[in-house]
Amino acid sequence: MVVLTAVVAIGALTFLLASLLILANRKLYVAEDLRIDVVEEMLPHANCGACGYPGCRPFAEALVSGVVAPGKCSVSNDPGREAIADYLGIAVGAQARIVARLACAGGSNVARNRARYRGEPSCLAAAQVAGGGKGCYWGCLGYGDCERACDFDAIDMNSHALPVVDSAKCTGCGDCVDICPKDLFSLHPEDHRLWIACKNLEQGDAVLAACEVACTACERCVVDAPAGLISMRDNLPVIDYSRPHGTRVPIERCPTGAIVWIDDEAGALRGAASRKILRQGALPEAPS
Amino acid sequence: MFSALRQRRSFAHGIHPPQAKDDTRDLPIKQFPFAPVMIVPLQQHIGKPAVAVVREGQEVERGELIAEPDGFMSVAMHAPASGLIQRLALAPAINGRMAPAIYLKPFPGSSQEVSDGAPCDLASASAEEILLAIQRAGIVGLGGAAFPTHVKLKVPVDKHIDTLIINGVECEPYLTTDHRVMLEQQPDIFTGIRYLLKVTGAGRAIIGVEANKLDVAAALRAALPADLPVAVEVLAVKYPQGAEKMLIRALLGREVPSGGLPSDVAVVTVNVATTAEIGRLLPHGRGIQERVITIGGPAIRKKGNYRIPIGTPLRFALEYAGMEPNLSRVFLGGPMMGQALPSLDIPITKGTSGFIAFTERQTAAPVEYPCIHCAYCVDACPLFLNPSQLGLLARVGEVERMADEYNLLDCFECGSCSYVCPAHIPLVQRFRAAKGLVRKRRAAP
Numbered sequence A: 001m002v003v004l005t006a007v008v009a010i011g012a013l014t015f016l017l018a019s020l021l022i023l024a025n026r027k028l029y030v031a032e033d034l035r036i037d038v039v040e041e042m043l044p045h046a047n048c049g050a051c052g053y054p055g056c057r058p059f060a061e062a063l064v065s066g067v068v069a070p071g072k073c074s075v076s077n078d079p080g081r082e083a084i085a086d087y088l089g090i091a092v093g094a095q096a097r098i099v100a101r102l103a104c105a106g107g108s109n110v111a112r113n114r115a116r117y118r119g120e121p122s123c124l125a126a127a128q129v130a131g132g133g134k135g136c137y138w139g140c141l142g143y144g145d146c147e148r149a150c151d152f153d154a155i156d157m158n159s160h161a162l163p164v165v166d167s168a169k170c171t172g173c174g175d176c177v178d179i180c181p182k183d184l185f186s187l188h189p190e191d192h193r194l195w196i197a198c199k200n201l202e203q204g205d206a207v208l209a210a211c212e213v214a215c216t217a218c219e220r221c222v223v224d225a226p227a228g229l230i231s232m233r234d235n236l237p238v239i240d241y242s243r244p245h246g247t248r249v250p251i252e253r254c255p256t257g258a259i260v261w262i263d264d265e266a267g268a269l270r271g272a273a274s275r276k277i278l279r280q281g282a283l284p285e286a287p288s
Numbered sequence B: 001m002f003s004a005l006r007q008r009r010s011f012a013h014g015i016h017p018p019q020a021k022d023d024t025r026d027l028p029i030k031q032f033p034f035a036p037v038m039i040v041p042l043q044q045h046i047g048k049p050a051v052a053v054v055r056e057g058q059e060v061e062r063g064e065l066i067a068e069p070d071g072f073m074s075v076a077m078h079a080p081a082s083g084l085i086q087r088l089a090l091a092p093a094i095n096g097r098m099a100p101a102i103y104l105k106p107f108p109g110s111s112q113e114v115s116d117g118a119p120c121d122l123a124s125a126s127a128e129e130i131l132l133a134i135q136r137a138g139i140v141g142l143g144g145a146a147f148p149t150h151v152k153l154k155v156p157v158d159k160h161i162d163t164l165i166i167n168g169v170e171c172e173p174y175l176t177t178d179h180r181v182m183l184e185q186q187p188d189i190f191t192g193i194r195y196l197l198k199v200t201g202a203g204r205a206i207i208g209v210e211a212n213k214l215d216v217a218a219a220l221r222a223a224l225p226a227d228l229p230v231a232v233e234v235l236a237v238k239y240p241q242g243a244e245k246m247l248i249r250a251l252l253g254r255e256v257p258s259g260g261l262p263s264d265v266a267v268v269t270v271n272v273a274t275t276a277e278i279g280r281l282l283p284h285g286r287g288i289q290e291r292v293i294t295i296g297g298p299a300i301r302k303k304g305n306y307r308i309p310i311g312t313p314l315r316f317a318l319e320y321a322g323m324e325p326n327l328s329r330v331f332l333g334g335p336m337m338g339q340a341l342p343s344l345d346i347p348i349t350k351g352t353s354g355f356i357a358f359t360e361r362q363t364a365a366p367v368e369y370p371c372i373h374c375a376y377c378v379d380a381c382p383l384f385l386n387p388s389q390l391g392l393l394a395r396v397g398e399v400e401r402m403a404d405e406y407n408l409l410d411c412f413e414c415g416s417c418s419y420v421c422p423a424h425i426p427l428v429q430r431f432r433a434a435k436g437l438v439r440k441r442r443a444a445p
Helices: A002-027 A034-042 A056-065 A078-088 A123-128 A145-149 A175-179 A205-210 A220-224 B127-136 B149-153 B177-184 B186-200 B211-223 B244-252 B272-284 B314-321 B376-380 B387-395 B399-405 B416-420 B427-443
Strands: A098-102 A155-157 A163-165 A185-189 A194-196 A230-233 A236-239 A259-263 A267-269 B038-041 B065-068 B083-092 B098-106 B163-168 B204-210 B230-235 B267-271 B290-296 B304-309 B327-332 B354-359
Touching: A034 A056, A034 A078, A056 A078, A098 A163, A123 A145, A123 B427, A145 A155, A145 A175, A175 A185, A175 B427, A194 A236, A220 A230, B038 B083, B065 B098, B127 B149, B127 B186, B127 B272, B149 B186, B149 B267, B163 B186, B163 B244, B163 B272, B177 B186, B177 B211, B177 B272, B177 B290, B186 B204, B186 B211, B186 B267, B186 B272, B204 B211, B204 B244, B211 B230, B230 B244, B244 B267, B267 B272, B272 B290, B304 B314, B314 B327, B314 B354, B376 B387, B376 B416, B387 B399, B387 B427, B399 B427, B416 B427
Parallel strands: B163 B204, B163 B267, B204 B230, B290 B354
Antiparallel strands: A098 A185, A155 A163, A194 A259, A230 A236, A259 A267, B038 B098, B083 B098, B290 B304, B327 B354
16 A cells, blocks of 8 residues: 555656656747757867857857858868858858967077076966066067967977968967066957067167067168058057058068068078078077 | 063964074174175065166265165165266176166275265154155065155054154074174164154153063163063064064054955064164265175084175175085075075175085985874964965965965965975965966966
8 A cells, every 4th residue: 555655656756747747848948040050060079169159059040040141160171161062051261360460489599598497397377476477578488378279289389489370270379469467469350460579668779688580669660561561569569450561671671580580381581681680599588 | 581481472373493503602793795787676675666867887986875765665875885876787696686776886995884875864854855865765574575764654544643652672593684684773763763652752762672682671671761661571582583573562462354454453574674774874864885794504604693785796795704515505594484595696685694514414405205184384374364264275386276265375484384384395485376376376467
């Protein structure tokens, strides 16, 4: 008898709760566009955020609702983007490839250290100790936080402890921009090839004491460039990318090679007049 | 007779590093000479930089206003010496940035007298006028944080202050500036307390000192004016008791809420050197041109307490004090919270409570081992955070979780966790880096 009561009671309860669940499923059902799942499946699953959305799923939702074009995804390849466009029946959209650019060229062979930093080998930690040991207060500390932060293996520290961005691999997700304590990275369309690789706000010989490839604010690039393209602000040239900027003329007379032309194959090209530096080893510490 | 056996009051947790104060605690404050060129940064405080009101080539008198405060979160700057303004240019600052500064070349033969400005009379001035006078005098927290004192004293309208705490704890090893100030500048301290009581509306003041300064406690009690509601409390020696939240806890048993201010528990705390400066400068309408610092550490020859002009380059100060040939590291501030310096061109600022120098042998970096979850750091953290867990998260770069779930931003970087860690994990260094990243992310749009 006792067993029967238990079975009946539990059975009734099961029936009741199951009906509640069924009812809830009917009442509270959220109709979701089934295409979102399909589109998400077609995206690269990098969840990098380069498109401006928190991840691939929100981007897929935006794609399906038509507020954004597949071209915004910088990680996917061309066939991939076209497949999404075909599936949704929309245009692929403009693909402004965005890449990270580093505004420093001061590797250990050209830039001096003021002091030896012996703490945690991380830029973030070093920057907290009075800015780290680098002679230039604005320069790259070279402990490779950006290399570790990059999910796409697009940043490599070279033999002079300076990060080199592989434009082909870079998706413009901005993780390096976020992690760099000196704010040396910024995101630019790939066709911004004329580039100032320096952030030092000082001028003249004071700059050269710390780094041989720093901008001394001599303004030759300003004079040589088409009128209005380059202007000086706080001892640094600023390129107005809203004007036509596909010219290599401004880099040619730069004495230190602080303004460069970024070539996909050859890397950063310096002007003919810039000082040739053959040194491979690290510079000795600055006397203090 | 059993009073010595009674347990002295303190806060919970904390550590007991070696005091190392014996070398300088009994040395009277000496005047420091003027450097050939002084560098006065426009930002020596937390907040907005001051605005220079001098131009290159101008001659200034010692104590003259050379930079005006820019808004409420800013204080004035005064010429540390009579001399010539050489240039307005960038100078290295302790935070690792180049910041605008005034380069001043003192006149060699000048008498370096300081003339009086508009005095702030204690009896007739209103609270607002005293606050303004404190801002005009360029007074900031001289304990090390350099937070503008008038901002701290500005009690929100909905808050009431019942107790003013004068912080004479000086828990950092090696530093003895507050110790000497309390022995040598008692009248200034009491005058300062009168100003502070009037500004805050507090009914009483407590001067908190640690038991390693019993001579100070005795001297202060003996000199206490009868009409002043001031008590001198001796606390157990423990680090970081000089942090204001810890001191309030130790003296009154009140806990400042996370993210809150002492005014939330009806308290204002002011450093004792700051109090002395208020008492010294306000009656004469002068501004800060110098401060007391301790120069110490094993690699210094002439250790001592010095009254040093603001803007003295560290290189000059080190050469004057004499250094051992094997000097390897210089710390601005004490050994616990001080900053290792990458350059000797940094000037002494209002927030510099001293600098200490060590040789190579004393600063050898230990090898780091994995965390064994011994929880020494948990028992040491005065804020009851979990440094062990925070350290593990820092290792994998989970700074958002550190901030959101483990209250990283409450950490004031006292370094107790790193000090006790038997595995030599640089915990506080990692927290500092993580805090830097969190702040950067939160500041970004």
